Amino acid sequence: MGECPNLRPRAKEIAPVIEKILKDVSEGDPKSWRRQLEALAPELIEELNVKKEPEKGLKPLDVEEGEKVVMRFAPNPNGPPTLGSTRGIVVNSEYVKKYGGSFIIRFDDTDPQTKRPMLEAYGWYLEDCRWLDAVPDKVVIASDRLPVYYKYAEKLLGLGHAYVCFCKGEDFKKYKDSKEPCPHRGQTAEENLKYWKKMLAGEYEEKEAVVRIKTDIKHKDPALRDYGVFRIVKTPHPRPEVADRYVVWPLLDFEGAIEDHELGMTHIIRGKDLMDSEKRQGYIYDYLGWKYPKTTHWGRIKIHEFGKFSTSGLRRAIEEGEYSGWDDPRLPTLRALRRRGILPQAIRKFMIDMGVGETDVSISLDTLYAENRKLVDISSNRYFFVWNPVELEILGTSPRTARPPLHPTEDRGCREIEVGTKLYVCQEDVDNLKVGDSIRLKDLYNIEITSITPLQGRYIGASVEVVRKERIRIIHWAPIDGVHVTVLAPHGKFEGIGEPQVAGELDHLVQFERFGFCRIDSVDNGIFAYFAHK
RNA sequence: GCUCCGAUAGUGUAGCACGGCCAAUCAUGCAGGACUCUCACUCCUGCGACUGGGGUUCGAAUCCCCAUCGGAGCACCA
Structure with a gap:
């Protein structure tokens, strides 16, 4: 009926007819359905074979004809990028890639005090962006651009759209909550500009004066009533280029509003905690006659593991x-x-x-x-790593060289491990053993356990067929002259013995069999590996 | 207190703007199986959801109202 809207008015008559047809069809079998379909509408047969493949990736952006997409990622560099920041980097850069636009990273570092930026973090962000294949086309640092913000502040003050407020925080809140203008709201533009100059000159102390945008003091949403845009901070900025050059700093909504326009942002994606920002910044955009970028918001992201x-x-x-x-x-x-x-x-x-x-x-x-x-999986070589190692002595065998493959399916050759009469196995595996059990030492041979303490076994052959047929358990092991390995993982620290050849995998990802994938971080004093995942 | 959002399997998503192609997509997870000298990879099979209640309509995951739950803003933080 979606296809034939002209039938809509007669839906009541049609419904029972359709119902009957459906009933008949469902009583038939798939073969007869197909025959019927071939007779009635052969073109639909093909459709049956086409799998519905919903569009992968991000939802399309609302892009206007001929519009060049400009998006940004705007962190405060007060620490290194986390998984949370990554979302901003990836999603914004992905959209820009998709539409051939440009990607800007802007450091919103306008708070030298409460959320004080960290000098090293600026570089960390750029480094991580590059690593994530999200190289910015442009890097902007807000603390370099205070003169721009001042210029617009003066304009708004001169136009009578902003004022210098001397209320104490709690006093202003009272006015705001009762929808009353504060005494400073009525100052003339000249007065405001005079006070502004005094602010810039450092004549006021912190918290003594603040610049507010005039919105609508009676707005039903209290969050939108005459919000502050500049405040005084006398703590020097951590960046030496800026240091104590400024005492008047913009708040996020102002800095962001100005920059998003100055940088020609077409689309903004940000956390929904900033949802009100659009409405607040809308006043500034209206006063200056600017067009607001298109916005999208995302919710909070919480990672179970962290x-x-x-x-x-x-x-x-x-x-x-x-x-x-x-x-x-x-x-x-x-x-x-x-x-x-x-x-x-x-x-x-x-x-x-x-x-x-x-x-x-x-x-x-x-x-x-x-x-x-x-x-x-394909690129990682396999190695043995025995955590909580227990020495195992094997009787009735002679020294030999084990040659387990570096990869189970890719032909990359073998590693070679010399084995004498002793080796290490995991305590965890030993816990499941009793005297008389048969066990396969992977890629080596089969043994029968003759004693648990001390752990001993005797050689009973090397046949893999026997292992298959008798469903003998296969465990991994490490040579007695192996290297000390420490694995640092999110869930703890594991120490044990690994194959000496692991030392050749510095900076590579390997799989410790039956343990997980790890990156070999250092090999100087024993091996240190970082655990990735199972 | 005032204001603004959101709700689809265990988890994350698609579908919702424009109601019928939805007996609801995909991924992950879990269970079973195949392969395998790893608990990896790959492949097969299965499990599992429209928050609740009203309304509109021939027809609602989709539109409207209420409830519930969750989140956010009302900073001289970002």
């Missing part, structure tokens, strides 16, 4: 030595994930598949890990 965290909280924990640094494998920072061997492609896909919804999401990293595992 729970709630804040940059400042992490910073404190690192300073107190709880974590080894910003790339500690337990941390949700991009640097940590990189060190663990998570590939940027996996992260991009993870973020893009998550999409841009306003619902708050609480997601597990399993999906990211599954994605990464598929990517790294």
